[in-house]
Amino acid sequence: MxxxxxxxxxxxxxxxxxxxxxxxxxxxxxxxxxxxxxxxxxxxxxxxxxxxxxxxxxxxxxxxxxxxxxxxxxxxxxxxxxxxxxxxxxxxxxxxxxxxxxxxxxxxxxxxxxxxxxxxxxxxxxxxxxxxxxxxxxxxxxxxxxxxxxxxxxxxxxxxxxxxxxxxxxxxxxxxxxxxHRVSARTAPDPERLREAAELLRSAERPVLVAGAEVGRHGAQRELVALAERLGAPVCNEDRRGFERPGFPADHPLHAGGYSAQNPAVAGADVLVFLGCRCFVEFEPSPEPPVPPCCRVIHSHVDPSELAKLQGTDVALVADESLVAAGLLDLLGDARAPARPPVPSVHTEPPTPSEHTEPPAPATVHQVAAALAEVVDDRTTVFEDATTSEPALLRALPLNSVDALFTTASGSLGWGMGAALGYQLGAPERRVLAVVGDGVFQFGPQALWVAARHRIPVLFVVINNRSYAAVAAALRRYGGTAARVGSYPGKDISGVDIAAVARGFGLPARRLDRAHELPAAVKELGALDGPALIEVLTDPDDLGAAPR
Incomplete structure (x- = not known):
């Protein structure tokens, strides 16, 4: 033995x-x-x-x-x-x-x-x-x-x-x-292709950079910021379907929101540089091209199978994004950025809710997102797994570093429950919030046992609209009988007291129906030595802006 x-x-x-x-x-x-x-x-x-x-x-x-x-x-x-x-x-x-x-x-x-x-x-x-x-x-x-x-x-x-x-x-x-046996080498870009990319950028009048998930994974944010400032070019984060983490700080004056062909910054571009992006993750067939007509495209990625897969490219670079950005900086030299118009505004936020102006319960997703933004600081990492709440959360939360937020483009519900716990164990110096939907919660409640047993101090925030809103949104887009009569089969998942479920697993938990109560609850439960859960009730008829 x-x-x-x-x-x-x-x-x-x-x-x-x-x-x-x-x-x-x-x-x-x-x-x-x-x-x-x-x-x-x-x-x-x-x-x-x-x-x-x-x-x-x-x-x-x-x-x-x-x-x-x-x-x-x-x-x-x-x-x-x-x-x-x-x-x-x-x-x-x-x-x-x-x-x-x-x-x-x-x-x-x-x-x-x-x-x-x-x-x-x-x-x-x-x-x-x-x-x-x-x-x-x-x-x-x-x-x-x-x-x-x-x-x-x-x-x-x-x-x-x-x-x-x-x-x-x-x-x-x-x-x-x-x-x-460990292979830790980084892939450098082909010098000739890199020179072609630099020439395109040097002659561009309205270049736009797009930061993909690989920028964060390769630690290339500093080089990307320097490149954007050298060019005076606006920077978008990867489009929502491929987005997994921020690659460019949202508080930088050159930040231009998330990528889409309708984004004002993108619509006026003559050269687009996709750094570590998937171009693109398709959700439904679309008649609209993902890149503006007549726009030249530079695309870099460490995985050559991602290049020119769906969107053709003028210059393809197989490389680590930090080496691409650093190489472009060297080739562009010390020339100052040309004067360019200000980065267009890409969205407007609803006013931050207050105790005196907030409408009656239930809370709206925008109010919940704004309330969370009040308590998310630079040492906080958010794991976001809330399908129809995602657009509001991505707009409201301060995504200023590559470890500010993680999400998944896989569509596998429940992922955020466990992923937040694993991340907290790997980065104990961070404060971790798992912001999930009620549908997501029902895919992964076993994570609460793990959190309680191992005393992993993740704070779960469950946005509970008591529905599969993405299903109802799909029926509305389909435009059939369900949309005409306003009856959405497959939507209603009400009846679960999520805070009570969490208490059954041994977590302190609170149930809220007003967004202005959320910051205080986050501070209170987040100060505990262990996991906790906050359930926030929101409007079941809010179907969100961008379903999966």
Whole structure:
């Protein structure tokens, strides 16, 4: 029983790579691994009660640290439960390593209990690499290769199947040296293509820059700000369908809101520079082109498959965005920015609510967003997972740094519940708010147990309109019988006292129906040493501005 097993070898590889915790929803196939963790008290087992939370926590943790995070799932059943949020990790290029406990090889071959042939094929569309270990001796190398693949650019999730019999067998093979397997190189842009981009910008009269999620992931915001100031060019954040985090500070005078072809800054552009953007994430067929006619396009991305995928480009740059921006700055020289008209205003906000002017309950989403903006400071990170509230939140919240807000373009509801917890563990110096819708909450309430058990101090703010408003909005756009008679099947999800549910999981919780009460409640519950929840009731008939 004291012999070094395959499970010990797996754990030793993780520790050698600096992985100090695992997010796990275990079953019997994970017994050998769990037993090995008892022999390593410096390794933390973060127990979850649903695999969707497991994967989302690993995703959030990877976004906080930029390092690999491990989600350990139980057979094909646990994998299937985690796939929706694995898609969020895929789109964010999070280095999530999914270790999947599988039944012994002999049982797999005979269709035993919770055994499925080729389990890795379930994960393959969502990961960079899928492999099932074949021998106990191969476990150290296989785990090493999974970590290497997850962290090498373009980074992203990987899947590794670990059969129960291999994990329980003696393993004499040493741990490979991580320093010889980790690939930390950054991709530099092709010099000739970079010169072409600089020439386009030098001759442009109305250039506009667009900051994608990769600007934040590669830490390129400082270079982007310098480039914008050198050009005197307005900067938009990526369009909402691809938006995952801010790439340009919203309080900068050159900030021009979110990208769309109708944005006044974009509509007048003659050169558009997409830095680390997906061009574009389509939601519904649209007759309108996403780029103004006759506009020249420069597009950079670390993943060449993103370039010219839907939108043609004049100059394509395969590179890390910080190196692209720095290279353009060098080529443009010290010339001062030409005089350009002020950045057009792209939106107007409703007045901030006050105790004396606020209309009767229920609160509106705009009021809730404005109230939250009062208590979000530069040390706060918001995980936003509120479908129809998202436009109001993105306009109102002070998105001045790359870690001010995270969201997902995957559409997998419930992601924000677990991702906020994983992020808080990876960035304990940050104050984390999980702002989610009531529909989202019903996809991920298991996260509350995890928060309470591990005392993770995330404050959940649930915007409760008691409906799937996006469904009703789709029916309204469809313009059929439902829209004509004002009856929307699939909309009403009322009847849940979310604050009471949170208290049942052991969290302090409050239920509000007035937005002006929110700042005080955030300050009160946010000061507690542990997680808490605030439920804010809003208008069920507010269908939002931009459904998914």
């Amino acid at each position: 004291n012999a070094r097993t395959g499970a010990d070898a797996v754990l030793e590889v993780l520790l050698a790579w600096g992985v100090r915790r695992v997010f796990i929803c275990p079953g019997s196939t994970e017994a050998a691994f769990l037993d090995a963790t008892v022999r390593h008290p410096d390794f933390e087992v973060v127990l979850t009660t649903h695999e969707s939370v497991t994967v989302a926590m690993a995703d959030g943790h990877a976004r906080a640290t930029g390092e690999p995070a491990v989600a350990y799932l139980h057979t094909h059943l646990g994998l299937v439960n985690g796939l929706a949020h694995l898609d969020a990790a895929r789109m964010a290029r999070s280095p999530v390593v999914v270790l999947n406990g599988l039944k012994a090889a002999s049982i797999q071959a005979r269709g035993g209990f919770t055994a499925l042939p080729a389990t890795g094929e379930l994960a393959r569309p969502f990961v960079k690499r899928a492999w099932q270990s074949l021998t106990t001796a191969g476990l150290p190398e296989d785990v090493t290769q999974a970590l290497r693949a997850a962290t090498a650019e373009p980074s992203g999730p990987v899947w590794l199947g670990l059969a129960q019999d291999l994990m329980e067998t003696v393993c004499p093979v040493a741990v490979p040296d991580p320093a010889r």
